[in-house]
Amino acid sequence: MKYQFNFFKNTIKTVLCASILVVSVSCEDAFEFDLPEAGSIEDKTLPTANFGYIPNALDFKTVEFNNLSTESTKYLWDFGEGNTSTEKDPSYHFAAGEGTYPVTLTASDNNNASHTVTLDVEVVDKFVPIPVTIANGDFNSGTADWKFTEFTGGNVNPFNSSGDGSFTKYDGTDNGAKTKGAKWTKDTSVSAGANARYAYQAILVSPTLVDRIVKYKLEYEYAIKTPAEQAGVAEGGNRIFSTILDGHYTDGALAVASTPISTKTVSEAKGKTSHTKVTQTFTANASGEVAIMFSAETAVDVYIDNVKVYGIVED
Amino acid sequence: MKYIKFLIFAVTGAMFVSCDTEEFLNPLPDSAIVTNSFFKSDEDVLAGIIGMYDAVQGVNENTESSSIRYNRGVQLEYLLTEHRSDNTRSKTLEGSRADFHRYIVEPDNVQSEDYYQSMYEIIFRANNVLEYVSNASASNIKKYSAEAKFLRGYAYFNLVRLYGAVPLVTRVVNSDEKELLFTRIEEAKIYEQIVADLQEGVTYLDNAHKSRASKAAAQGLLAKVYLTQPTRNYAGAKQLCEDIINSGKFSLESDFKDVFYNELNDEIIFAIQYLSGNPDESQGFSSEFTSYSRQGRQDGLNIVNPNLAEDFIANGGNRTAVSYAAFGEDAELSIPENAEVIKFLPDGYDISDTNLPTYGGGPSNAGNDWIILRYSDVLLMHAEAIMEGNTTNSIDAINSFMEVRVRAGFDPIADRPSVLTVNELLLERRVELAFENHRFFDLVRLGVAHDVLGAHATLKGYTSYNIRRLLLPIPSREINLSDGILTQNPQ
Numbered sequence: 001m002k003y004q005f006n007f008f009k010n011t012i013k014t015v016l017c018a019s020i021l022v023v024s025v026s027c028e029d030a031f032e033f034d035l036p037e038a039g040s041i042e043d044k045t046l047p048t049a050n051f052g053y054i055p056n057a058l059d060f061k062t063v064e065f066n067n068l069s070t071e072s073t074k075y076l077w078d079f080g081e082g083n084t085s086t087e088k089d090p091s092y093h094f095a096a097g098e099g100t101y102p103v104t105l106t107a108s109d110n111n112n113a114s115h116t117v118t119l120d121v122e123v124v125d126k127f128v129p130i131p132v133t134i135a136n137g138d139f140n141s142g143t144a145d146w147k148f149t150e151f152t153g154g155n156v157n158p159f160n161s162s163g164d165g166s167f168t169k170y171d172g173t174d175n176g177a178k179t180k181g182a183k184w185t186k187d188t189s190v191s192a193g194a195n196a197r198y199a200y201q202a203i204l205v206s207p208t209l210v211d212r213i214v215k216y217k218l219e220y221e222y223a224i225k226t227p228a229e230q231a232g233v234a235e236g237g238n239r240i241f242s243t244i245l246d247g248h249y250t251d252g253a254l255a256v257a258s259t260p261i262s263t264k265t266v267s268e269a270k271g272k273t274s275h276t277k278v279t280q281t282f283t284a285n286a287s288g289e290v291a292i293m294f295s296a297e298t299a300v301d302v303y304i305d306n307v308k309v310y311g312i313v314e315d
Numbered sequence: 316m317k318y319i320k321f322l323i324f325a326v327t328g329a330m331f332v333s334c335d336t337e338e339f340l341n342p343l344p345d346s347a348i349v350t351n352s353f354f355k356s357d358e359d360v361l362a363g364i365i366g367m368y369d370a371v372q373g374v375n376e377n378t379e380s381s382s383i384r385y386n387r388g389v390q391l392e393y394l395l396t397e398h399r400s401d402n403t404r405s406k407t408l409e410g411s412r413a414d415f416h417r418y419i420v421e422p423d424n425v426q427s428e429d430y431y432q433s434m435y436e437i438i439f440r441a442n443n444v445l446e447y448v449s450n451a452s453a454s455n456i457k458k459y460s461a462e463a464k465f466l467r468g469y470a471y472f473n474l475v476r477l478y479g480a481v482p483l484v485t486r487v488v489n490s491d492e493k494e495l496l497f498t499r500i501e502e503a504k505i506y507e508q509i510v511a512d513l514q515e516g517v518t519y520l521d522n523a524h525k526s527r528a529s530k531a532a533a534q535g536l537l538a539k540v541y542l543t544q545p546t547r548n549y550a551g552a553k554q555l556c557e558d559i560i561n562s563g564k565f566s567l568e569s570d571f572k573d574v575f576y577n578e579l580n581d582e583i584i585f586a587i588q589y590l591s592g593n594p595d596e597s598q599g600f601s602s603e604f605t606s607y608s609r610q611g612r613q614d615g616l617n618i619v620n621p622n623l624a625e626d627f628i629a630n631g632g633n634r635t636a637v638s639y640a641a642f643g644e645d646a647e648l649s650i651p652e653n654a655e656v657i658k659f660l661p662d663g664y665d666i667s668d669t670n671l672p673t674y675g676g677g678p679s680n681a682g683n684d685w686i687i688l689r690y691s692d693v694l695l696m697h698a699e700a701i702m703e704g705n706t707t708n709s710i711d712a713i714n715s716f717m718e719v720r721v722r723a724g725f726d727p728i729a730d731r732p733s734v735l736t737v738n739e740l741l742l743e744r745r746v747e748l749a750f751e752n753h754r755f756f757d758l759v760r761l762g763v764a765h766d767v768l769g770a771h772a773t774l775k776g777y778t779s780y781n782i783r784r785l786l787l788p789i790p791s792r793e794i795n796l797s798d799g800i801l802t803q804n805p806q
Contacts, residue, residue: 044799052782054765066782068805089781173733 047072049107049117072107129311138170151252158199166305181305184296199294207288214284221275232299239267245291360451377679378594400754401771406615418784422791441467461519465528468512497797506544513537532585553700591682601681607642610678619654632723
């Protein structure tokens with residue numbers, strides 16, 4: 001009994017030892033660590049250089065590069081004329097302006113494997129003028145946004161609010177009925193002196209620079225009563241003046257006395273609510289700060305509606 | 316006592332097996348199409364087809380919470396799409412789910428890898444069905460094939476838009492066919508395959524189902540593919556949208572809320588169904604979208620950016636009140652900072668008290684369907700196809716556009732534009748389809764993703780954003796398994 005027990009005990013020991021040994025060996029291959037370099041694998045995923053670019057929104061000569069290289073960590077850009085960069089996403093100023101410039105990108109990995117690509121970068125002056133939004137351009141809010149802050153020897157009220165505006169809504173669609181508008185009369189004409197009314201709104205446009213002339217277009221609709229509707233002719237004819245002022249003015253008196261960028265006179269009398277759309281092209285000044293001013297010289301009622309300003313895109 | 320011998324041998328044997336390096340060191344690549352079952356009868360093939368939808372449906376994180384890839388299907392898709400647009404973000408900055416909205420997703424991101432794997436799981440199951448579809452009843456073979464190809468096209472469309480060029484596997488293959496499994500195929504070729512797959516759906520499917528592939532679903536998805544592929548096919552997309560519109564089978568719900576809470580309604584063209592309270596068939600995203608009284612596993616995901624709330628306030632109409640909600644102090648703000656998505660609230664919810672919203676008995680096992688395609692999307696695609704990337708004054712385009720806007724409470728005459736611009740269309744899609752995973756793809760498709768998201772990232776201080784972030788990195792697990800065949804996107 002005793003002998004038998006010992007034998008059994010040894011069996012347990014033997015089997016345990018054996019199994020532990022086997023277990024510890026069985027995973028050895030799987031978990032063995034390689035020595036440095038021994039059995040190392042060749043890097044077959046090599047760098048590929050590639051890039052895209054976007055012109056800077058404010059300066060077309062400055063190009064922002066987007067690195068689209070793969071499997072790489074180091075970059076060398078060659079913009080020509082000895083100008084280089086090692087940034088990942090550099091931006092570069094092509095001082096000479098419009099043209100085609102070959103740009104070379106070399107992308108390398110940490111084994112110094114490299115790939116080089118040369119792409120032509122087109123620098124084009126695609127100027128887009130600042131869009132202008134006219135506040136209360138449809139006069140639906142009465143005289144709001146059209147007043148001078150002060151008017152030495154005059155009146156800051158810009159016009160008479162009127163229900164006899166254009167049938168056309170501000171978005172160009174037909175309203176099927178009159179909309180609101182702005183009105184001038186004999187009593188609010190320029191010749192009425194201190195009682196004369198001037199509509200004024202300051203706007204910001206893209207400035208004209210040394211190498212770029214920027215043009216905008218003022219658009220509005222006007223109507224003048226026919227002799228059948230109302231009698232009377234002002235000296236020089238019943239007419240409306242649309243003016244683009246050179247700068248922003250707080251005092252109406254200074255604005256009226258200033259030399260404007262552009263003035264247009266319209267005088268076709270087609271009758272109340274029979275509006276005519278007119279446009280007036282003007283060149284932006286160097287500051288980009290200009291203003292719209294409307295006034296009238298008339299013996300009969302005249303109307304303005306739907307004032308808009310567009311930038312003119314030239315190809 | 317004498318059994319102990321056998322016990323020891325058994326334990327030893329088990330240890331041998333447990334170190335089996337085959338499984339441990341040779342995991343199967345996600346794109347591997349390894350067949351382990353085959354279908355012998357019509358019922359078998361049909362079961363295989365239902366299995367494909369199971370792959371799209373994915374596994375609820377609350378049922379199987381392991382954070383390793385677990386085939387979540389579409390349940391994580393909002394992270395890869397909405398979070399990477401300007402629509403939504405994660406409330407917390409901790410964990411891999413918080414990487415998407417900050418554009419810092421790395422190749423080892425768990426959720427990105429899970430989605431990649433989920434899409435290949437759909438492709439695997441579709442290829443498996445196609446392999447054995449000849450064993451189905453003769454009258455069903457074409458329909459079953461078209462259904463499998465529809466889902467394969469759906470999965471590849473998601474992959475190619477998120478990851479760019481990907482391996483193209485269209486048959487059952489062995490795991491040792493590494494060249495096929497890991498060689499990236501250029502996007503144009505992937506799109507050719509998607510178009511071919513979806514065209515079969517258009518030809519051979521009918522409109523019997525909304526929670527399975529249908530003719531209209533194939534038409535709608537193909538229209539979107541035509542609007543997205545490298546060489547656009549605007550005429551094709553317009554025709555497909557008109558086929559759906561003229562079929563008379565779909566219409567807008569008069570109440571926007573019914574789109575989401577009246578499942579498989581007239582507006583739904585294709586949706587993935589979930590069952591409330593059933594751990595195997597429910598979804599977890601509804602609970603993840605809560606935050607103020609949080610029901611999910613995180614502090615709140617898909618949190619609405621103020622910039623989207625502003626667009627809703629100006630252009631949402633009656634959609635605003637049923638798309639997002641603000642709670643607590645946030646409810647007092649004119650533009651909420653941390654509003655929550657309410658298009659997918661779980662059964663039994665009550666959010667009438669903004670200080671004490673409740674979400675029923677089992678919000679983490681929600682049953683809200685996931686809508687993949689609905690009629691208003693088709694109407695807006697119709698306008699987009701006519702526009703061809705430009706401003707339009709086409710009556711047809713503006714009619715389709717206005718149909719969506721009028722349902723939202725806008726006036727058919729006073730609010731009708733005389734011309735329709737791309738920006739107006741994009742804005743309308745943003746508020747109509749918010750939180751339905753469209754925004755990111757819309758921005759890319761309409762060519763303004765870098766402009767809009769670059770400005771958004773600057774505003775939000777997401778400094779890691781650059782144009783390369785518009786593509787997700789290929790999951791590193793796949794690259795590691797490929798022996799150098801699979802290449803990474805520019806990083």
